Amino acid sequence: MRRYSAFAIAREAARYHTGWGRAWRNPTPKKSYDIVIIGAGGHGLATAYYLGKNHGLKNVAVVEKGWLGGGNTGRNTTIIRSNYLQDESAAIYEKARSLYESLSQDLNYNVMFSPRGVLMLAQTEHEIRGYKRTEHANRLQGVETRFIGPKEVKRLVPIIEISGPRYPVLGALWQPRGGTARHDAVAWGYARACSDMGIDIIQQCEVTAIRQKNGAVSGIETTKGEISCNKLGLVVAGNSGVLAEMAGFRLPIESVALQALVSEPIKPAINVVVMANTVHGYISQSDKGELVIGGGADGFNNYTQRGSFHHIEETVRALIETFPIISRLKMLRQWGGIVDMTGDRSPIIGRTPLENCFIDCGWGTGGFKAIPGSGWSMAATMARGEPDEFAAAFGMERFIEGRFIDESVAAGVAH
Amino acid sequence: MSDAVSVCNGASFSGAVQVLDAGLCGMITLRGDLADEKLSAAVKAATGMGLPKPRRIKKGKRGAVAWMSPDELLIFVDYDLADSTVTKIERALQGQYFLAVNVSDARATFALQGTGVREVIAKGAPVDMSPQGLPVGEIRRTRLGQVAAAFWLSDEEHLTLVCFRSVGSFVYDWLCNAATEGTLPRLTG
């Protein structure tokens, strides 16, 4: 693999960039692999990468029905933070966040991780209490977070209206090393590094059936033919239910549309990521200048990647109330992605009822931030055949045991 | 009961159409089997009126009866008569399976007047507000802006809107804003 660097660019500039090679190979699938991962989103690619890098397993294929990174990884609002309340969540999200810190160097691909800081606004007394609870927990979990007052919020985000008549900003939970990354680059960087290790990424190859023998997985059928494998990883986010049905089991998951939108680009206006949960909206500004805004999820099952417009309205309303100067900006584009929501809104990593078939899903509205950690853990889990330290708590059996990992509790319920 | 006050205390606004707090209004929620003759007899005895067809509101001298759902009516009487009307209905239906409850104080009522009442509501209700979508005499339960509301036209220039009491002043402000002079889209030509 050709190393990327400023020198390489300078050299190529001289010959009009005709010398750059492919970022990843476009292989024809082999008949069989040790491990097949279904889904070339961030999680699938990261799983393959760490299988190769951490466990020396390189006879691996990642099979993708569309184009790599084209699922939710390519359509999310890129917020990265790890200030989760529960120990299990804090552990895996912080692992992911810390891997993001050096991911560009690991992959030799600039994923533009931008630890600009994430603010979660507290706009009710109740929210203050919830965030303080997280602050206390994080301090003991080794996650750097702080609850800050309205003045500091205003200093970090001068365009914010802190004394809004309806929901004044009472403070915020601040994770200074949270931030964003260039979402496509995360997928591309992993893909390039995987390809370089000899892992095959097979695009435009839809899995149509899962084959099993004696209760264990034996291979897959795809639009590019059959591929056999010893171990299979399902890493398909919104399509998890469809794949699970092929594998013969059901999941505690529903697939719904989640939407986002961008404004037209403007000069730098907001330097951190702001999430406002009471009024429902989150916002950051991309390195290109557009405001990237996330909205609410629909409440009904949907596979169309189109959501209902009222979520856009609600989000924009909330954000104008919080950042009045955006009222005269314009929405450039809106889109949707299909997210996989579990019964407790936490992910699932681990074994499935089908032997040698593993699953990583249920990241719902928040799995971009988890990509490196999830890939790390899923790779270890698949390599060993049993959940690693991070995955242990996230098995599917937790539902029937009643052992939820519920992150919404910090927000609690209104009283 | 001179101490009793409606939410906006009789406020009114004159814009593209007139908006007024219609004051206290007796309202009774009656749930029961609408096909049951005893029930219609009780309604008749209490109000002088028969049952409305689905989605309709029927008006008489002593009040009105609105269809709210397959097992629910809203009965309108004078504010001061609500309790006694409930009692009357309860007596008439004794032993039956039903629920009659005075909800007069839980509501705010507004009267809109003028050409353009349909357009004012169309600024906030996801409803076909054309005469064919909502004919005179039909009640629609839906949303206005972000709150629940029910409304009907008694003729092309008179609309009554009922909402919950706690959001009464919000709805009044909303209606006045929507009825600002010069802001109604003309729907012809």
Added chain:
Amino acid sequence: MLSLHCPYCGVDVDETDLTPGGEAHLVRSGSGSDDADFEAYLFMRKNPRGVHFERWRHSFGCGKWFHAARATDTLEVFGTYSAQTKEPPQDVQERIRARRPDWKGFGKGDRI
């Protein structure tokens, strides 16, 4: 932006007047039920890419729950019907079959 016909009010209702309620025709497993049934009832969902039976409430209108047969891949609605049924009415099933010849049928292929 969905629009569903409320079988009680007889009008087409904007999605924003409705509240979605997830998969329909689940069988409640209460006290005494075994783990598998209870898990299936409370957590496991068909979540199909295709024909789906689901619950909706006309919450800003008559307040009634009803069921809808809807395709999750095109958002086509095959019909709405009373919530007080254990399975979709025949006419709705027929309409689905007409529109989706490959549909397995209600409750078919459920035993996974």
Added chain:
Amino acid sequence: MSARLARHGRLIDRRKPLQFTFNGRHLHGYQGDTLASALLANGQTLVGRSFKYHRPRGIVAAGPEEPNALVGLGKGAGFEPNQRATTTELFDGLIAESQNHWPSLEFDLGAVNKAMARFFPAGFYYKTFMFPRAAWEHLFEPIVRGAAGLGRVPQEKDKDTYEYFYHTTDILIVGGGIAGLQAAEIAGKSGLRVLLIEQTPDWGGRAMVDGVQINGIGAADWVEKALARLRAMPNVILRSRMMGAGVYDHGYALGYERLSDHDPKIPGPRHRLWRIRARRIITATGAIERPLSFAGNDIPGVMLAGAVRDYLENYGVSPGELTLVVTNNDNAYLSAIALHEAGLTVPAIIDARPEATGALPQKARALGLRVETGCAIGTVHGGKRVTSVTLCNQAGSGAILDEIPCDAVAMSGGWSPVVHLWSHCGGKLRWDADQAMFRPDPARPPRGANGAGFVIAAGTANGHLAAEAVMEDAAEAAAAAVRALGAKADPAKRATARSMPEMPILPVWSMPANAGPKLRMKTWLDFQNDVKVSDVRLAAQEGYESVEHTKRYTTLGMASDQGKLSNINGLAVLADSLSRDIPQVGTTTFRPPYHPISFGAIAGEARGPLFKPLRKSPIHDWLDANGAHWEPVADWRRPYCLRRSGETVKEAVTREILNTRQNVGLLDASTLGKIIVKGPDAGRFLDMLYTNMMSSLKVGRCRYGLMCNENGFLIDDGVVVRLSDDTFLCHTTSGGSDRIHAWMEEWLQTEWWDWQVYTANVTEQFAQIGIVGPKARSVLEALGGMDVSREALPFMAFQEGQIAGIRARVYRISFSGELSYEIAVPAALGQAFWNKALAAGGDFGMQPYGTEALHVMRAEKGFIMIGDETDGTVIPQDLNLGWAISRKKDDFLGKRAQQRPHMVDPNRKQLVGLLTEDPQVVLPDAAHAVEGPKRANGMENIIGHVTSSYYSPTLGHSIAMALIKGGSRRMGETLRFPVADGVVIRAQVVDPVFLDKEGERQNV
């Protein structure tokens, strides 16, 4: 230089001159101008700078597809960045400024010269800025971000207002060109409801500048007549200045109406967002002309040929004195001819086609114009303005044949139907190789709720370029829509058109065909984002082969024009690079809005006081006027405390607590939920709903109850009152009333529909007022009307009657541990009752109190609070509320779940009381307790957290409650709570009831 002509300009009114400024320069225009036409009229061809390289940019188009002429408009609270000059109508006093340059438009330090641009090809940033690691964060990214963005950030709150409008129609027609008008007439005659919308202020579309004849008269005359006929139809609504912004599922469409952008003095909302439900949508949105890909095609002065014609005919503006035309089709000859006929010079028409024999080329030649066929532009010369072009063979790689001086270039690469609205909701396209365009595939339309296609494309939007075909197609489209809706259409009554016939186009994706890398680096595809042909080729070469990868790698089509000009050219280049066919490459996804729409319009009227409904109790205004320090509780606001002048919040709370405990307090509890549950099966139903037994409750008595969800978690609590044999009144939390009422209805309607139970939410029917404290009874006695003695109204009983002359229900329940009555009166009399109570209580030292006093007092008693002690994962057993869980019942909601292994684990977190070692130290809210050594992963071993923590003025020391693992077994243990800055607070585990465990105070 571009300039205003003495003649021409059908849309401007030369009798109405207007003044405006651009970058501070005072300029003139006319009523009817767009800002773009007025700028051109003033010779302002340089209007902005591109995104990445800060290249000089001029106006390219005349409509919403414009990528370059983006300006900052207005000032202060009316300032708006990124407004297109081409869609901005000129008004007197308009202020505009160009964007993305420093220090000035003419001289921009940010400009990257050609040599430098080489180092910034597509995606260069993915390959660099990685070493050393810290440099990205501290050096490179700040530079990248500082350079980002186009327009300036507004500094003030928007001065304008916005609104929504819901509209239902049978047929929505988008686009008021001849196709839209034809469709509207045919549809209108059927009697169905028709809404016809046009984004510009004017009707008629392109036919107005194309010399089209309709029904034997000029297009403009026909349009005027057609409009008059349509206006006379009561079932047809026409709206101009309204854009079809998006098409969504089930026939939902957004119309973006701009009410006062063209004249900010007009009062009322600035924009109105129409939320349209249409049974059928006809998209008659016309087509957008494509640029040609030749080197230097981004230099100011290079413009679309159709736009040149628009400026000339509509605004009397010429783009230059010497306008060269370059084309691959006949249509552009119309521009050449129009320029020539206006007395301007057209030095040459460069036609890439080997020959041009159609009527238009012949006419051009007959007029003496130089036509060069089989030719191409090699390079455009010029810096901030075109100075000349070189001529070469289209077939070659750019060998120069000639150099032609000119100051403007009119280019046409053919036309792309506006398929956006067709595609938003899933309509598919097919590639028409003959016409070199993607057009709607009628076999794969977007499908609505009933599965039928609900969008029909018409006219040029459907791929018909000749006016004859456009009018026929539009008539057919309308007839099809009408028939689909069960009405009758008479397409025979359609108007027919005549225009100059045109010969086939030659698809040209690169000019010249074999342009080498050097030219490709100067050939722009996306003018705003600076994406060149070389960038797309690089993407393909590096494996970003999917059109979606190419888009994201190069940012092609991601600018504020969303690739309206660049996308087709870009994907043709991609197809060529990959040796694939264009349809194989496909398009990227079309997403709403068609053209950017203001956030203000999306938010509608909901801002300021109308932002979100605020629920108010009947006592709200009084509380507000009497020192309420408000706290949001669900959609309500409740007073945290009522401050007297000079008092701090804390002092007020302390005063309220002590006064209530010593004398008597008055509480507005109206927000508590109140639900009537009635019917023969009401008891049985409540037994399922609550964990405890409700059917055994005696008439006239109250019982505290808990509700769980099917997961076993506690979701609400409150007092249940049995009003009569078959009627219960269930109190819920303030936030819970609607939720719990819906919850009850859900079970009744969807599970136990054969049970005879009715419910009604009567929360707002009553003002509920608490009179609480040792002297409460005296106050009630003073109010008079009801026997409230211990015997007549014992603890947990209720009575109905009159108090102070007001009809009331009185419940003897207590959340404070004091003697306490809650009195429910009709809401309309709530304030009256409150006043009477205040008056009567004066003698007893009565003072109103707020929620914080309420919270502290209940914590002193060890009462839980939903949302404090519960968080959605807590079961009643965790809270020592096992006594409220009936063991006699077979089933209740949540029972099964509570039998699961994790729920019966003795090591679950359980509620305990805490006393800090130093009684004056108050544990911080939500502080966590830890135990033992750190865990393997470096985390502390957390065993629980504080759920409520207060300083108790009653007891004179701090109190707290916490959920602690295995807490019930830890009585007497001392726990460690490490809080901020290395401080560790120690507290002892105790019983959570801190005050009056025997309940003597409330039982008097």
